[in-house]
Amino acid sequence: MIHNAEQSQQAQPGVLTMVSGPVITASGMLGTAMSEMLRVGHGQLMAEVIRIEGDTVYAQVFEDSEGLRLGEPVSRTGAPLTVELGPGLLGQTFDGIQRPLAAIEAAYGPFIRRGVTAQALDRNRAWAFTPTASPGSILTGGDVLGTVPETAHVLHRVMLPPQMRGTLAWVAAEGEYPVDAVIARLEDGTELRMMQRWPVKEQRPYARKMPVEQPLLTGQRVLDCLFPIALGGSAIVPGGFGTGKTVVEQTLAKFCSADIIVYVGCGERGNEMADVLSEFPELQDPQTGDSLMNRTVLVVNTSNMPVAAREASVYTGITMAEYYRDMGCDVAVMADSTSRWAEALREMASRLEEMPGEEGYPTYLAARVSAFYERTGRVVACGVEAREGSLTLIGAVSPPGSDFSEPVTQTSQRVAGALWLLDATLAYRRHYPAINWNRSYSLYFSELE
Missing domain, CATH: 3.40.50.300 (P-loop containing nucleotide triphosphate hydrolases)
Incomplete structure (x- = not known):
């Protein structure tokens, strides 16, 4: 499914103050984190914060910055590039x-x-999921919830994200599910899916x-x-x-x-x-x-x-x-x-x-x-x-x-x-x-x- 990027939940976006090729600056961005992703201008271009000075941030734009104008809004996403x-x-x-x-x-x-x-993983395709974990199991990051035959010779292991842990309360029955469907749930209510996200500049443990x-x-x-x-x-x-x-x-x-x-x-x-x-x-x-x-x-x-x-x-x-x-x-x-x-x-x-x-x-x-x-x-x-x-x-x-x-x-x-x-x-x-x-x-x- 193709879509334009969702607008940041930030009520007051920053203001574009400088454009120098792939580098932009924006003011009014107090609270922005290093490496946080931004949406720049009315075209919602993707950018990453690479320097912070007071309430001004410097960001590198991952798309062509031609046509950007000073004063256009710059919105935060609250997350790094994942x-x-x-x-x-x-x-x-x-x-x-x-x-x-x-x-x-x-x-x-x-x-x-x-x-x-666009979404990297196709949400419309269903995958044959076979559970291997059972309710009541105490899980830590990396434990396998089930398997999916991704290709004829590659068995994809659906793993608990590294930062999560808990007791498994429910797991879906064997069947076909899209990657964004809930296939398990922990006792604290955390929902687990076949897909997960990870920041690219952070090494997986x-x-x-x-x-x-x-x-x-x-x-x-x-x-x-x-x-x-x-x-x-x-x-x-x-x-x-x-x-x-x-x-x-x-x-x-x-x-x-x-x-x-x-x-x-x-x-x-x-x-x-x-x-x-x-x-x-x-x-x-x-x-x-x-x-x-x-x-x-x-x-x-x-x-x-x-x-x-x-x-x-x-x-x-x-x-x-x-x-x-x-x-x-x-x-x-x-x-x-x-x-x-x-x-x-x-x-x-x-x-x-x-x-x-x-x-x-x-x-x-x-x-x-x-x-x-x-x-x-x-x-x-x-x-x-x-x-x-x-x-x-x-x-x-x-x-x-x-x-x-x-x-x-x-x-x-x-x-x-x-x-x-x-x-x-x-x-x-x-x-x-x-x-x-x-x-x-x-x-x-x-x-x-």
């Missing part, structure tokens, strides 16, 4: 703020109108982190033999223009041994994402023989989309990956390219007149990159039922002029466990994948012995 999590994510294509592109295209055509959003012991098979002999990566590990793929970073990421998404793939196209060219959209539905999953899209979630943020949405896209992708990890799945995230995300951070910091660091990047670049890669790992999920899952991250890095000493490459290299460096000389000789075996390395050999 994603919907539940059955129906697999096989979907979202933009950086989890708007389902297929649903928007069906309603408005191939171009996204400003201020228009887990019981404990486990050492990495099993390899992620990539399907590429040069990687599996010489530079392996573990399930729950991380790797970066730096390379200059034309060395095949996107091809490596797409190849791993097609043939690696992960249960679930989350492919994030962050600031990449539209024709590269068009290749993914056209090829993946036609290819078979090497493990199950099913369509490759049935184990894949695509997050598309092409280079012509607003720059502020690039940062949101990588967090949207990894939050959905954490959700499937909590079910006990091995999830692989392909982030192509993290350099575009860093460039977005640099542009936003520049517009905020923050103190620049090396090459103009913000001084907190290292902290942001480290925190992002730290969301990987092999973990025991929350809940009574023992479930082990893993989240593996493979990020492409695009150093300008193949300068591997630039800040994004160096910062990523410090926190990643494997380096798969692409060599322009090998690429120009049509040697693919153009892995430079002299400069690449893996830190996972001892764990995988």
Whole structure:
């Protein structure tokens, strides 16, 4: 169902006082929280608070800000940027703020109108729910309420949200229900549904982190033999223009041994994402023989989309990956390219007149990159039922002029466990994948012995 964003309950909206590309300021916003989502102007554009000074807030707009006028209203939503999590994510294509592109295209055509959003999960589709918890059970966050066959080979576990706990008073009988239907109720009256929401910049909790012991098979002999990566590990793929970073990421998404793939196209060219959209539905999953899209979630943020949405896209992708990890799945995230995300951070910091660091990047670049890669790992999920899952991250890095000493490459290299460096000389000789075996390395050999 397509809809315009609901108006904030705030009685007195703020007033737009400045527009500078994707950055806006609004006054009269006392009480607004950092990272809170706003609705800007009469077009109800989506924006996120990134600085607060008195009753004035600075926000980054996730949509084109052209046409905004000073004095237009700015409304609070009372919540940060969140994603919907539940059955129906697999096989979907979202933009950086989890708007389902297929649903928007069906309603408005191939171009996204400003201020228009859509529910990420289809409320009209019914799912076959089988309860596994019984009334009287004492539940904690992460406990499984029931199961749903999301695809022919993926059994979706409907989990209690991490922050909830209580005694189960009622659970729905086996049958078909939409994601927003109440399928359980706690004794305190809390209603539970198959879907839940989670803020994208907050890491989902887990019981404990486990050492990495099993390899992620990539399907590429040069990687599996010489530079392996573990399930729950991380790797970066730096390379200059034309060395095949996107091809490596797409190849791993097609043939690696992960249960679930989350492919994030962050600031990449539209024709590269068009290749993914056209090829993946036609290819078979090497493990199950099913369509490759049935184990894949695509997050598309092409280079012509607003720059502020690039940062949101990588967090949207990894939050959905954490959700499937909590079910006990091995999830692989392909982030192509993290350099575009860093460039977005640099542009936003520049517009905020923050103190620049090396090459103009913000001084907190290292902290942001480290925190992002730290969301990987092999973990025991929350809940009574023992479930082990893993989240593996493979990020492409695009150093300008193949300068591997630039800040994004160096910062990523410090926190990643494997380096798969692409060599322009090998690429120009049509040697693919153009892995430079002299400069690449893996830190996972001892764990995988």
